Amino acid sequence: MLKKLFGKREKDEEIAEVLEGKAQDVGEETPGTGEREQLEVQDEKQKVGLYQRLKEGLNKTRKGFVNKVESLFTGRAIDDEFFEELEEILIQADVGINTTMKLVEHLQEIVDEKRINDPVELKQIFKEEINNLLGEPTPLELKSGLNIVMVVGVNGAGKTTTIAKISERFKNQGKKVLLGAGDTFRAAAIDQLKVWGNRVGIDVIAHSEGADAAAVAFDAIHAARSRNVDLLILDTAGRLHTQKNLMEELKKVRRVLSREAAGAHEHVLLVVDATTGQNAINQARLFNEAVEVNGITLTKLDGTAKGGIVIAIKDDLKIPIQLIGVGEKAEDLQDFIPEEFVQALFAE
Amino acid sequence: MVFENLAEKLQATFSKLRGKGKLNEKDVKTALKEVKLALLEADVNFKVVKDFIKKIEERAVGYEVMESLSPGQQVIKIVNDELTKLMGGTQSKLASASKPPTIILMVGLQGAGKTTTTGKLAKLLEKQGRRPLLVAADIYRPAAIKQLQVLGERLDIPVFSMGSQTSPIDIAKAAVQYAENQGRDYMIIDTAGRLHINEELMGELKDIKASVKPHEILLVVDSMTGQDAVNVAESFDQALGIDGVVLTKLDGDARGGAALSIRTVTGKPIKFIGMGEKLDGLEPFHPDRMANRILGMGDVLSLIEKAQETIDLKKAQELEEKLRKQEFTFEDFLDQMKQVRNMGPLDQLMGMIPGMGKVKQLKNMQVDEKALDHVEAIINSMTREERVNPDVINGSRRKRIARGSGTSVQEVNKLLKQFNDVRKMMKQLTGMQKKGKMSKFPFM
Numbered sequence: 001m002l003k004k005l006f007g008k009r010e011k012d013e014e015i016a017e018v019l020e021g022k023a024q025d026v027g028e029e030t031p032g033t034g035e036r037e038q039l040e041v042q043d044e045k046q047k048v049g050l051y052q053r054l055k056e057g058l059n060k061t062r063k064g065f066v067n068k069v070e071s072l073f074t075g076r077a078i079d080d081e082f083f084e085e086l087e088e089i090l091i092q093a094d095v096g097i098n099t100t101m102k103l104v105e106h107l108q109e110i111v112d113e114k115r116i117n118d119p120v121e122l123k124q125i126f127k128e129e130i131n132n133l134l135g136e137p138t139p140l141e142l143k144s145g146l147n148i149v150m151v152v153g154v155n156g157a158g159k160t161t162t163i164a165k166i167s168e169r170f171k172n173q174g175k176k177v178l179l180g181a182g183d184t185f186r187a188a189a190i191d192q193l194k195v196w197g198n199r200v201g202i203d204v205i206a207h208s209e210g211a212d213a214a215a216v217a218f219d220a221i222h223a224a225r226s227r228n229v230d231l232l233i234l235d236t237a238g239r240l241h242t243q244k245n246l247m248e249e250l251k252k253v254r255r256v257l258s259r260e261a262a263g264a265h266e267h268v269l270l271v272v273d274a275t276t277g278q279n280a281i282n283q284a285r286l287f288n289e290a291v292e293v294n295g296i297t298l299t300k301l302d303g304t305a306k307g308g309i310v311i312a313i314k315d316d317l318k319i320p321i322q323l324i325g326v327g328e329k330a331e332d333l334q335d336f337i338p339e340e341f342v343q344a345l346f347a348e
Numbered sequence: 349m350v351f352e353n354l355a356e357k358l359q360a361t362f363s364k365l366r367g368k369g370k371l372n373e374k375d376v377k378t379a380l381k382e383v384k385l386a387l388l389e390a391d392v393n394f395k396v397v398k399d400f401i402k403k404i405e406e407r408a409v410g411y412e413v414m415e416s417l418s419p420g421q422q423v424i425k426i427v428n429d430e431l432t433k434l435m436g437g438t439q440s441k442l443a444s445a446s447k448p449p450t451i452i453l454m455v456g457l458q459g460a461g462k463t464t465t466t467g468k469l470a471k472l473l474e475k476q477g478r479r480p481l482l483v484a485a486d487i488y489r490p491a492a493i494k495q496l497q498v499l500g501e502r503l504d505i506p507v508f509s510m511g512s513q514t515s516p517i518d519i520a521k522a523a524v525q526y527a528e529n530q531g532r533d534y535m536i537i538d539t540a541g542r543l544h545i546n547e548e549l550m551g552e553l554k555d556i557k558a559s560v561k562p563h564e565i566l567l568v569v570d571s572m573t574g575q576d577a578v579n580v581a582e583s584f585d586q587a588l589g590i591d592g593v594v595l596t597k598l599d600g601d602a603r604g605g606a607a608l609s610i611r612t613v614t615g616k617p618i619k620f621i622g623m624g625e626k627l628d629g630l631e632p633f634h635p636d637r638m639a640n641r642i643l644g645m646g647d648v649l650s651l652i653e654k655a656q657e658t659i660d661l662k663k664a665q666e667l668e669e670k671l672r673k674q675e676f677t678f679e680d681f682l683d684q685m686k687q688v689r690n691m692g693p694l695d696q697l698m699g700m701i702p703g704m705g706k707v708k709q710l711k712n713m714q715v716d717e718k719a720l721d722h723v724e725a726i727i728n729s730m731t732r733e734e735r736v737n738p739d740v741i742n743g744s745r746r747k748r749i750a751r752g753s754g755t756s757v758q759e760v761n762k763l764l765k766q767f768n769d770v771r772k773m774m775k776q777l778t779g780m781q782k783k784g785k786m787s788k789f790p791f792m
């Protein structure tokens with residue numbers, strides 16, 4: 001995982017390709033393909049991933065957080081104040097009240113039961129407790145035959161970028177990947193996916209803006225079959241989970257998927273922005289109710305938000321977290337490793 | 349209503365205070381403990397919550413309760429005052445340059461909604477008779493320029509772009525020239541989303557600011573943002589000196605606690621709220637309204653004042669007691685209805701009936717004045733025994749009541765059912781309140 005953090009930048013040839021608008025389906029102009037790489041060449045810091053980032057203490061806020069955890073766990077009594085401070089830390093990581101209380105209460109029981117008075121030992125126990133809650137790593141793995149991943153989430157969560165990242169990963173593993181431009185709603189969403197398709201070097205099945213997303217899904221699945229691809233990833237328009245009609249539309253796309261993809265391995269991936277607070281629980285619940293979510297990608301973990309809400313989601317809905325996004329480039333994708341995530345919450 | 353959920357929570361909390369007499373330390377503390385939980389669940393930053401609660405406590409304990417208000421209502425007023433103060437006293441407007449164009453710079457994290465908000469803002473300005481220009485300075489995200497161009501086309505508002513090979517600083521500079529030449533009096537610069545800790549890209553924004561001297565720098569923040577909102581807002585403000593905030597995606601069910609957090613840490617006003625993906629979905633931010641909403645009073649807070657004159661508070665408290673103990677009878681129902689009907693438009697006043705504002709199902713209950721006349725007639729046709737103990741109302745009694753009131757058996761049945769529903773809901777509600785776990789309220 002850490003090796004990836006310092007991985008290569010996108011090759012210059014690839015960039016040039018896109019800039020020339022080489023691929024036909026992008027159209028006359030390929031606006032917005034400027035490369036952030038240029039700016040980030042000297043900015044190696046930005047590439048540092050979750051765990052590393054925390055260890056280094058990127059900014060004062062985080063340093064403050066880390067120090068706080070340290071002082072909390074060393075050389076002090078395990079008293080009410082101790083637990084209160086622990087609660088504070090979790091709540092400030094967006095874990096949410098219910099899950100925080102549950103975790104801390106359980107820890108309290110353990111302390112009483114096992115008569116623990118060493119805070120360092122307690123820290124280890126607490127980490128394990130959260131680890132257990134998060135469960136074993138559940139990476140996104142392809143099965144033999146056609147795999148179809150449908151990517152859903154609220155507006156701006158990072159769906160399209162995550163799709164690019166996933167396709168890059170599996171393409172590098174020698175898999176045949178195809179994309180379906182199922183966001184027919186947002187302005188220039190199709191172009192955005194096509195630009196990514198060009199960058200990564202894979203085809204995109206697209207209709208025009210305003211077309212029926214289910215029809216795109218239909219075509220994409222049939223193209224995937226006839227081209228014998230290993231992985232089809234279907235983009236969808238961002239939508240708030242409270243928008244009934246849009247959720248209905250999503251269900252319809254899902255139905256088409258299930259109907260047309262008989263025999264294929266379907267997987268619904270919910271993209272959650274790590275900056276999100278308690279609302280992410282509602283998001284997960286309602287998307288899950290609508291289309292049965294199989295896994296979560298937690299994006300934007302390269303910022304200062306800790307993404308603790310996924311602990312609550314796992315606790316509540318048992319949906320596994322599979323991937324994390326740690327940047328805006330195709331390689332900025334990592335497997336979600338519960339241990340490392342917890343480690344990041346309680347950096348040493 | 350945007351903050352409905354939070355509002356309901358707070359309302360539920362404060363209703364517990366009612367009828368307890370004056371505000372003593374214990375009352376306030378108990379109530380504020382739950383307010384604290386409600387605020388945290390609303391994603392208000394932990395530290396902000398702490399400070400806020402402390403402030404309220406200082407103000408509320410020992411506070412002299414106005415004669416016409418219950419202690420609970422008194423606290424509502426105090427909390428409301430503080431919330432309003434926290435979110436800024438008055439509504440803010442956009443800057444306007446003495447020499448056009450007025451330059452607005454849109455900044456924020458990735459995926460916050462900058463581009464859409466840029467389009468919405470342009471539409472708003474145009475509606476006010478301005479001639480805005482959109483400037484595409486997000487050269488990084490694939491198809492971001494195209495996205496703005498599409499919005500410009502839809503709005504029939506020009507978009508200035510120089511592709512993705514020119515630096516955003518040069519684009520911004522050239523756009524000023526262009527706006528001057530074309531007589532555009534506002535220009536809105538859409539920038540790429542960026543992390544507040546990305547020094548390189550924050551530096552780019554500083555450079556844009558230095559070279560075009562925007563009159564208004566707006567930070568666009570997703571209303572679903574959690575605890576991190578304070579870090580983001582603080583960093584952007586420190587780097588750029590923002591002038592205001594736009595809170596997006598408020599058409600969802602996010603509690604929007606970030607509004608309180610950001611306002612507190614930056615002191616900068618929230619100027620607009622984004623509602624929906626359509627380009628007319630930008631509304632001015634009203635701190636007072638928002639505070640009212642947070643409190644669960646909707647517009648009821650203003651009605652409290654009205655009600656002070658009309659509603660017999662002692663009776664109201666007795667009634668709530670009865671509801672809790674489930675001694676609520678048709679007599680009370682009628683009594684309450686008469687009182688409330690003296691006050692004005694009923695659907696607005698439903699929330700005033702103690703205990704009822706909390707019950708979501710009742711909110712959807714259509715309030716139809718004519719139907720209420722029938723209800724009154726039906727209850728008037730009941731015997732005292734029937735009113736106090738509705739369970740005795742069997743088939744033949746129903747027929748008699750229907751005849752007596754000039755209504756139908758169906759209408760009588762319906763009322764009886766509604767009445768039972770209210771009782772049932774009260775039972776659930778009180779059961780939950782006893783457990784003290786607000787989050788488990790079935791109605792929230």
Ligand SMILES: Nc1nc2c(ncn2[C@@H]2O[C@H](COP(=O)(O)OP(=O)(O)OP(=O)(O)O)[C@@H](O)[C@H]2O)c(=O)[nH]1
Nearest residue numbers: 155156157158159160161238300325326327458459
């Ligand atoms: N820093 C950072 N930015 C990210 C990450 N993932 C996505 N982004 C950025 O977030 C913004 C939104 O990403 P998109 O992939 O367009 O999000 P989306 O969910 O497809 O958005 P809509 O289709 O508009 O709903 C873009 O600017 C991305 O570059 C991440 O892991 N870290």
Ligand SMILES: [Mg+2]
Nearest residue numbers: 159160183189
């Ligand atoms: Mg997208």
